[in-house]
Amino acid sequence: MDKVIHFKIKRQDGPNSQPYWEEFKMPYAPQHNVISALLYLREHPVNTRGQRVAPVAWESNCMEEVCGACSMLVNGVPRQACAALVDDLEQPIVLEPLTKFPIIRDLAVDRQKMFDALIRVKAWVPLDGSQDVHEPAPRISPADQALRYVYSRCMTCGCCMEACPQYHDHSDFIGPALFGQVALHNSHPTGGFFKADRLHALMDPGGIAGCGNAQNCFKVCPKDIPLTHAIGELGRQTTVQWLRDLLMK
Amino acid sequence: MTDTTPGLLDRYQFQLRRLHSLSGIVPIGFFLLFHLLTNSTAFLGAERYDTHVQQIHDLPWLPVIEFLFIFLPLAFHGILGIAIAWQGKLNVRQYPYMDNWRYTLQRITAWITLVFVAIHLLHFRFAYWFGVPEYASAHPYFFAFTQKGFLHLWLPAWLWICMYVIGVSAAAFHFCNGIVTFCITWGITVGVESRKKLSLVAGVLCIVLMLWGFVSLYALTTMTRPAHGAAEAARGSEQRISTPYMARHETPSAARE
């Protein structure tokens, strides 16, 4: 076993147990990504001290960076493990679970907070039934489509939340990913029906006021979602909504 | 997102944060510019400085103006700012991006400025609490009085100067970066490009404000006589020149060295 792949993994047996580090070495093979390497380790869960241990737990689905399930810190950077190619990484490859979400086990975290927040801001397009409404579908300009397409690629992976200094367990901040989704759905002709509701949700405690403009979120997003653009846009929309509430109620 | 009943600060988080952002520009930022403007007249000569300070002291309703447009906003911005500062967990070591540095520096300069403003107020505005004559009583020799505050009051001059250099720089950065975040918060600059341009303008402004402050500091601490003797002569204020600047305040309490 000349060439090896060396992992250093932060493990935790359960939600409330103490974390600990464990190292693994496996034979090198070209073109591994972190998940495929972890699959190998699941078959051969032997650490560097030769002990057979419980295999490392993690989540993954799509294996092509579109589901977001495999997000973790790879060498300290929040990203999708399935898209992290071993050949590109410095060794030992350090894997840690995301720090802003409750840990289920080892590298698997519970991102439920994000899904709850999506519900809170009504991040969907309302439909009032499947009957014929005798209207053609709303028309959307290609320029709008292009911007919205970018927003629509968000996979709720949580990398932006991980990098945001304002998002942590002592703050009620809703987190950057939600701004992309609110901007997306507010700009949709039918989705816009809920615009005021969404803006009010963002004006509630923990909403947009929680953002400190550090702009880390945009830098780490694997899908290049223009979150800072969304934050600026929603800053404007909430300003207008606020004035409207003040003057028209 | 917990369902404990939120306090006032939480319930009006959005409104308070917006007012916090606004108060940093109007009136505090404007006051900062005005203050730098007045101070820098020291560079044009003690006479000019004395005249401008006197004009301010002659404003009607001065205590009310001072309270409503300076002390109240400062207290609001400062106290709420302290509350906000606790909400962030700095992570610039992990994510050393330029904007993250600015976010971090905005918080660091906030603390420095807070301490500096407190010192500055005690140093001049409220020094009379400690037995120094009131600033207003220096009439009409404000320049000399201020200079004395730097050179012969409580601390060695170099220490005052260091404090003011640091304080003025921190305040300038905090204000200029505050303009950038103000424009994001209120949705004035939305796109990344517009933000970059504004940051550039703010950066230049920051340097200008710092230099502007240093010029005043230089003038107030080193210039010993009116720089523009010509202006002096033009006013024909002979007897004023002959009046020793310190004379009025060589009272025992102010003259400890």
Ligand code: SF4
């Ligand atoms: S905005 Fe980007 S980083 Fe954030 S959850 Fe969506 S895809 Fe992930």
Ligand code: SF4
């Ligand atoms: S810009 Fe706002 S949401 Fe994005 S990382 Fe910074 S504080 Fe968080």
Ligand code: FES
């Ligand atoms: S498995 Fe879906 S993003 Fe990695």
